[in-house]
Structures are given as C-alpha cells and as structure tokens.
Amino acid sequence: MGSSQEAGWCKKLTSPTNARANLKVIRKTVYTAVLLTITVVTGATGNNEVLVTVGNSSVLTCSPKTNITMVTWKINPKAGGSCTLGYRADLNKTDRTNCSDNMNWKFRPDRDPALEIRQVGRAHEGIYTCEVAAKEGNFGKTHHLTVQVPPRLTLYCAGHGSPVCEAVAGKPPAQISWVPQNNSTSREEGHVDGTVTVVSMFTASSTNMTYTTCIVSHPAGNQSKSIACGPSREVINVVDFLSVNKAEWKGRIIQKFMMHKDVNENFTWFTHCVISVASLLGLLFLFAVLHLYIFCHSRYVWDRIHTTPFAQSWRSLEGLLVNEKPGQAKLHSITPYAIASYH
Known part of the structure; x- marks a missing residue:
C-alpha cells in the first residue's frame, strides 16, 4: 500500500529536463507569434528605404486599391516644415498644403496614388507616409527617402611633390583608391549639411616623377583623374598632413601658387610696358619722317620756281x-x- 502510494506520487512529479523542454516550446511559440505580428504590421504599413541621387526624379508608390475613398500623403522632411497632399473621391478633389511645385501626383490618385518628386534636392530628405482609405479597409506605406550627393573630385600636387586627391562634399562619404596601389593616408571632414569631404595623400616610393590615378568610388557614380607630380625641395611630414585642418592646408598651397602668380604677373606687366614704349617711339619716328618729307618737298618746289x-x-x-x-x-x-x- 505504501509502495503503491509512493509510486503514484512519483508519477505526479515532472523531471527538470521535461520542464526545460516545455519552456523552449512556449518560448518558440511566443517568438513565432511576435514575428507574425511584426510581419502583418509591416505588410500593412509598408516601410521602405529609398535612395535617390540629387538632381534626379523619384516616384514613391502607395498601396494601389480599388474603390479608394481618400488618399493622404504626409511629408516630414529633415529640414523645413511638413506638407500634405490629399484626395477625396466623394468630391473628386485634390488639395495641397505647404508642398512645393516639384511634388505632385504621378497619375490620377483614384487609380494610382503614387507621388512623384522632380529634381530631388537635399531638402527633400525625410519620411513620406501614404495613407489610403478604401472599402477593404485602411492601408498605409512609409518611405524613408535618403538623398545621395556625388562628390566633386579634385586632384593636385602638394608642395612636397606628392599627389593629393579630394572627394569634396559627398554623401555618403566616398572611398578613394590609387593606381598604382601604394601607401596612402586619408582623413575625413564633415560639413553642416551632412556631406563629408575625404582627403587622401599618395606616398610615392621613389623620388622620380610620379604618375598616379585617383579613383573615387561612390554609390552615385565613380570618377577618376590622373596627374604627374615631381619631387620638390620642401618636405612636409605625413603627421603634419593629418593634423593640419583643410583650411590651413589649402592656405599653404594657395600662398605658393600666388607667389608664382605674382612673378608671372610682374613679367607680363613689364612686357606690356616695353611693347607700349616701343609702339610710341615708332609713332614718333614716323611722324618725324613725315614732317621731313613735307619740308624737303616744299623746298624742292620753291627752288624749282625761282630757278x-x-x-x-x-x-x-x-x-x-x-x-x-x-x-x-x-x-x-x-x-x-x-x-x-x-x-
């Protein structure tokens, strides 16, 4: 009797292994339910990342439904105020609030409520939300618009004879590589408008003339330029290149350029002065010759008359x-x- 009761009591107890297995099953079920909920919400809202190069046009789609009763585009840019585009089917009317002229419906909103942005600028970057009311229910879609800015490539020879390549004001930051491949040092400088300038200096392995090609890789498009730089007496340490700011670095180069420019301008001014003086002396000589001719001719005529x-x-x-x-x-x-x- 006692043994049977003890056996029944043992049957009621659950081993730790089974308990852990049951917890895993419950945990997986909860995770699956959460993922399904996120999928349903994401499918209803339709979050979307959009990359556009500055100057191009972009079309943002919305949930195309039949029997649309109302459509609203809510635009919240990162800079500036928000704007709204709306459509009501019962009034067959569209309206807009604080939206620029380069934002408009791509097609008829009752058929396809897509939004078109012509000549995208950096000010258009932001969140664009489309809300559709139809007989099937309410639907929405959100676009995160990011504007890409291609950098401006600048390639020049530094004062010490090393090539320097700049990818100016790019978004996102550009990648710089060199041909031939060699040691190079790079630094980045951020700007207020969100763009980044990348500066790379090529370290030449020899003291002879260096012919290099700078390649700038960017999502908005790749660029390349070539240059030949020779050695110079002035030597600037790589540490100084990295520590000095861009304004000071360019100031050094511009100062040297202006020194050469002043010499050229002085030589040009001296040449113009010599040409002007020579021209004036030539005119005076011709004037004297003309007067001499008139005098001699008059004397000749006078002598002929009296002899x-x-x-x-x-x-x-x-x-x-x-x-x-x-x-x-x-x-x-x-x-x-x-x-x-x-x-």
Missing part, C-alpha cells in the same frame, strides 16, 4: 604789277591764266 625761266617771267610780271601807273586797277591775284596772257 626756271618761268620763274624769271613771273618776277618780270610781278615788277610790272608793282610799278603800275596811277589810275590803273591793281591786280590782286595772279593766276596761271594771267601768266599765259602775259607771254
């Missing part, structure tokens, strides 16, 4: 006119016709 027989007749006629008798009219002008009649 020819015609000149002697001229003086005889002039003497008669001077010794004219009283009462005779004076001849105030002597013309060639008068000389001919005198002969």
Whole structure:
C-alpha cells in the first residue's frame, strides 16, 4: 500500500529536463507569434528605404486599391516644415498644403496614388507616409527617402611633390583608391549639411616623377583623374598632413601658387610696358619722317620756281604789277591764266 502510494506520487512529479523542454516550446511559440505580428504590421504599413541621387526624379508608390475613398500623403522632411497632399473621391478633389511645385501626383490618385518628386534636392530628405482609405479597409506605406550627393573630385600636387586627391562634399562619404596601389593616408571632414569631404595623400616610393590615378568610388557614380607630380625641395611630414585642418592646408598651397602668380604677373606687366614704349617711339619716328618729307618737298618746289625761266617771267610780271601807273586797277591775284596772257 505504501509502495503503491509512493509510486503514484512519483508519477505526479515532472523531471527538470521535461520542464526545460516545455519552456523552449512556449518560448518558440511566443517568438513565432511576435514575428507574425511584426510581419502583418509591416505588410500593412509598408516601410521602405529609398535612395535617390540629387538632381534626379523619384516616384514613391502607395498601396494601389480599388474603390479608394481618400488618399493622404504626409511629408516630414529633415529640414523645413511638413506638407500634405490629399484626395477625396466623394468630391473628386485634390488639395495641397505647404508642398512645393516639384511634388505632385504621378497619375490620377483614384487609380494610382503614387507621388512623384522632380529634381530631388537635399531638402527633400525625410519620411513620406501614404495613407489610403478604401472599402477593404485602411492601408498605409512609409518611405524613408535618403538623398545621395556625388562628390566633386579634385586632384593636385602638394608642395612636397606628392599627389593629393579630394572627394569634396559627398554623401555618403566616398572611398578613394590609387593606381598604382601604394601607401596612402586619408582623413575625413564633415560639413553642416551632412556631406563629408575625404582627403587622401599618395606616398610615392621613389623620388622620380610620379604618375598616379585617383579613383573615387561612390554609390552615385565613380570618377577618376590622373596627374604627374615631381619631387620638390620642401618636405612636409605625413603627421603634419593629418593634423593640419583643410583650411590651413589649402592656405599653404594657395600662398605658393600666388607667389608664382605674382612673378608671372610682374613679367607680363613689364612686357606690356616695353611693347607700349616701343609702339610710341615708332609713332614718333614716323611722324618725324613725315614732317621731313613735307619740308624737303616744299623746298624742292620753291627752288624749282625761282630757278626756271618761268620763274624769271613771273618776277618780270610781278615788277610790272608793282610799278603800275596811277589810275590803273591793281591786280590782286595772279593766276596761271594771267601768266599765259602775259607771254
């Protein structure tokens, strides 16, 4: 009797192994239910990540349903105020609040309530939520719009003769690589608008002329440039390159460039002055030659007049006119016709 009761009592007890197994089953069931709930909610809301390059157009889709009664686009950009686009089927009317002109319906909202953004800018980055009311129920979809900005590639030779490549104002930050592959040092500089400038300096393995190619990799597009840099007497440590800020680094390069530029400008100014003085002296010489020619020609004509027989007749006629008798009219002008009649 006692043994049977003891056996029955033992049957009621549960071993620790079975308890752990039951807990695992319960835990898996809860996890499955949570995942199904998340899937249903995500399917209803439709969260979506959208990447757009600045300057391009983008179309954000919404849940296309039949018998739509109302559609609302709620736009919350990271910078600036929110805006709303709406449509009511009972009034067959659309309205907009604080939305720019480059945001509009792609098609008829009662058929496809997609939103089109033309010429996407950095100010359009943000959250776009579409809410649809239909006979089947309420549906929604959310887009997280991220704007990509391609960097501007700049390649130049630093004062110590090493190539320096800059991927200026890119979003996300660009990746810089070199051909040929060699040691390089890079640093990043963030900006207020969210863009990042990446600067990389190529370390040449020889003191000869270095011909390198900088390759900038970015989701918005890849770029490349080549340059040949020669050695220089000035040597700048790599640590100084990394520690100095961008403004100071560019200030050094611009200062050296301006020094060479001043020399070129002075030489150009001196050349212009020499040309101007030579031109002035040339004009004065031509003016003197012209005056000399006029003087010589006038003297030649005067000598011809006073040494020819015609000149002697001229003086005889002039003497008669001077010794004219009283009462005779004076001849105030002597013309060639008068000389001919005198002969």
